Amino acid sequence: MKRVKELDFFKNIREIREFEFGVFYFFDGLVISEMKKGIVLEWEMAEKAVLAAQEIFRKNQPIVYISNRVNSYSVNPLDWVKFYNHRHQLAHYAVVGRTNGSFASAMLERLFFKSSIVQFEDLGDALQWGLGKLDHTYQSTEA
Numbered sequence: 344m345k346r347v348k349e350l351d352f353f354k355n356i357r358e359i360r361e362f363e364f365g366v367f368y369f370f371d372g373l374v375i376s377e378m379k380k381g382i383v384l385e386w387e388m389a390e391k392a393v394l395a396a397q398e399i400f401r402k403n404q405p406i407v408y409i410s411n412r413v414n415s416y417s418v419n420p421l422d423w424v425k426f427y428n429h430r431h432q433l434a435h436y437a438v439v440g441r442t443n444g445s446f447a448s449a450m451l452e453r454l455f456f457k458s459s460i461v462q463f464e465d466l467g468d469a470l471q472w473g474l475g476k477l478d479h480t481y482q483s484t485e486a
Contacts, residue, residue, distance in 0.1 A: 364379055412438060
């Protein structure tokens with residue numbers, strides 16, 4: 344599976360934030376995460392990435408989030424409720440993974456995530472989808 348640093352698009356990086364649970368790559372309107380193997384992602388961890396995004400992006404900027412699941416990990420799905428209680432909302436969310444576990448986790452997350460979660464097997468395809476969503480979102484807000 345491809346990692347973010349292997350993409351040609353990596354040259355557009357704005358900032359990289361490394362946490363004890365994973366790495367977040369920030370581009371214009373786009374965030375790609377690569378979590379560490381075996382972690383259980385909980386709100387307290389995710390909040391660190393949310394705060395980083397708030398520092399990097401302007402307020403109310405639509406954000407595309409891509410979870411590049413190069414490692415096996417899990418997400419505490421009940422923490423999606425905390426995410427929404429704190430009024431953090433993603434415009435679009437994609438999961439990249441080739442294992443049954445990564446897709447099973449995405450299915451569980453769908454129960455709590457109010458928007459759709461799109462699944463990809465290739466990071467490049469997910470990136471193109473995300474960039475298309477950003478183009479469409481910016482065109483809609485400028486009209």
